[in-house]
Amino acid sequence: LNNNFSTTTPNNNSIQNITVYGSGLMGAGIVQVAAQNGFKVTMVDIEQAFIEKGKKIIDASLSRIAKKQFKDDENSQKSFIETTWSNIKTETNSEKGAENTDLIIEAIVENLETKQNLFKKLDKISKPNTIFASNTSSLPISEISKITERQDKFAGLHFFNPVPQMKLVEIIKNDQTSEDTYQKLVDVTKRMKKTPVTCKDTPGFIVNRLLVPYLMEAVRLAERGEATTEDIDTAMKLGAGMPMGPFELSDFVGLDTLKSIVDGWRKDGKIDAGLVAPIKKLDDLVKEGKLGRKSGAGFYTY
Ligand code: CAA
Ligand code: NAD
Structure with missing residues (x-):
């Protein structure tokens, strides 16, 4: 008889759909790397003009990678680029972007209040099991997450510039981040072909x-x-x-x-x-x- 009720969830609910808020330098890079590795990704920004900028960043980087990876094979280059784009949707309505997503990665401006406002709104409308992550460079994860009622499903997921090229992701646990959330983020990081390291919620993390x-x-x-x-x-x-x-x-x-x-x-x-x-x-x-x-x-x- 097993009376040991485990709080961890089995791996059959691993992350498939990701929504990235912010289509700037970092957001576009995260969208690209996720899409390249088979995730279905929604890229959200506040205006279509910013989305277009993000798309340009992705285009330039993808053609660089395609040329390198497939040398003179133009068909393979084309198919790599098309397959990656087929995994990407864009959205300027932030509520819509959060619908049915497993993981939200926030890469908007580095301002505590702006980040808190976004997460407060998303907390109300997202599925209860959606994990929230911030790509902040310097703000305490606990300060951003305290505005939500899902601090156990909240962590830092810190990528490096240029995202397609830099192999590291820092995963920042705050006091309340659950082991299940942490393990899912390790899994996502590895599926994006990045190396995860873990750091406490301290200024600047490691790097x-x-x-x-x-x-x-x-x-x-x-x-x-x-x-x-x-x-x-x-x-x-x-x-x-x-x-x-x-x-x-x-x-x-x-x-x-x-x-x-x-x-x-x-x-x-x-x-x-x-x-x-x-x-x-x-x-x-x-x-x-x-x-x-x-x-x-x-x-x-x-
Ligand atoms: N997309 C895809 N590929 C890219 C790319 C991009 N955006 N940028 C560079 N690359 C690839 C190039 O295709 C090239 O590949 P090959 O060598 O296989 O041909 C390779 O990267 C090198 O590129 P370049 O030859 O154009 O230029 P480089 O040799 O000067 O390298 C660099 C560019 C990778 C950016 C390198 O200079 C570097 O590593 N710089 C340090 C970057 C760094 O420290 N980043 C961390 C900043 S801190 C941070 O991000 C955290 C924060 O919170 C502020
Ligand atoms: P950026 O200025 O290039 O892009 C930010 C984007 O967020 C802009 O397109 C902006 O329109 C959008 N935005 C603002 N408010 C929004 C909202 N409410 N909803 C959706 N989109 C919104 O900035 P960046 O350099 O990509 O940095 C983004 C985050 O990543 C910051 O927290 C930054 O500290 C962090 N970071 C930056 C670097 C770096 O080297 N630049 C490295 C690692 C982490």
């Missing part, structure tokens, strides 16, 4: 907690006039084996994103103050609208 202070130290080093931007980039590429130098990478991530991470951590007070002290150069560039590659200029001009 950004180490990467962002390093990027900021590079800016301080240049600001003190100890080396040029170009030489620091060359040094870290050739001397430390980084694919991009810290200024190239900062421009790639987005200077507004970096500033909002550092400003958020400073307010939060959990990280050593020296690591998150304001940097005039960074603040000035953001004020001038020089946000990195996406705006045509940052530390470098594109």
